[in-house]
Amino acid sequence: MSYKASFRVWRGDATSGGLQDFTVEVNEGEVVLDIIHRLQATQCSDLAVRWNCKAGKCGSCSAEINGRPRLLCMTRMSVFAEDEVVTVTPMRTFPVIRDLVTDVSYNYTKAREIPAFTPPADLKPGEYRMKQVDVERSQEFRKCIECFLCQNTCHVIRDHEENKENFAGPRFLMRIAELEMHPLDVADRRHAAQDEHGLGYCNITKCCTEVCPENIHITDNALIPMKERVVDRRYDPVVWLGSKIFRR
C-alpha cells in the first residue's frame, strides 16, 4: 500500500539554509532513508545524505527526525501518521557540510586524545584469564557503532559550542570507563577523565542513553561508575590519607 507523505528537509550549507517541502511516495515497509533516496531519485538529485549499510550498523545516517536524533535507516515510516509532516534536519551539534551531512571530526579528535589500552609491560600471552563479567562489560560498550547520536544529544555540547574543547562527550567518556574498568589496564584514567576529558560536566541527565540505537546503558554502566571511581580517589578520606602517607 502506498500513500503520499509530506516531507520537510533541511537544505543548505555552512553559510545558509532552510527547510524545503516535498510530497513524496511512501510504500509499505519503508524507512525514512528510503524516502530520502526517493527524493534524490525523483525530485532533487543533489540532496546530500551520508549512509552506508542501511542496516543500523555503520552509524553513518544519523540525523534528526521531527527533532529527535535518529538513524534514518532504522526509523520506519509506519511510526508516523500518514498525514503527519516528517521533518528531517542534520545533527545540530556538528557543523553542517551540506544538507543532511555534518562534519563529525570533533569526535575523531576526541577519540585520538584517549591513550590506547595499556596492559602491564611484563604480562606474557596466556598469563591472564578474563572473568566473564569483565568480558561482558566490554562487550556492551563495544556494540557502539559510532553514530554519534549520543554526542549530538548531550546538552553539554549541544547548546554550548565553547564546551567542546574540554568535554569528550558520552561516547568517549564511555571508552575511558571501559579502559578504566578493564582488569589489565594500568594507565591512570581517573585523573584524565576528570581533568582532561570533562567528566565533571556530565550531570547524568541520561539523554545520551535514551537515543543510543544499540541500547547501551551509557550513563548507568559507564558514566556513573566512572564518576564513582573518580570520587573514590579524590574524596575518600582513606584514599586521601593513603596518598599523603605514601607520598612522604
Ligand code: SF4
Ligand atoms: Fe551511537 Fe550509542 Fe555509540 Fe553513542 S554509544 S555513538 S549513541 S552507538
Ligand code: F3S
Ligand atoms: Fe550528557 Fe549523557 Fe551526561 S547526555 S550530561 S553525557 S548522562
Ligand code: FES
Ligand atoms: Fe548504516 Fe544507517 S546507513 S546505520
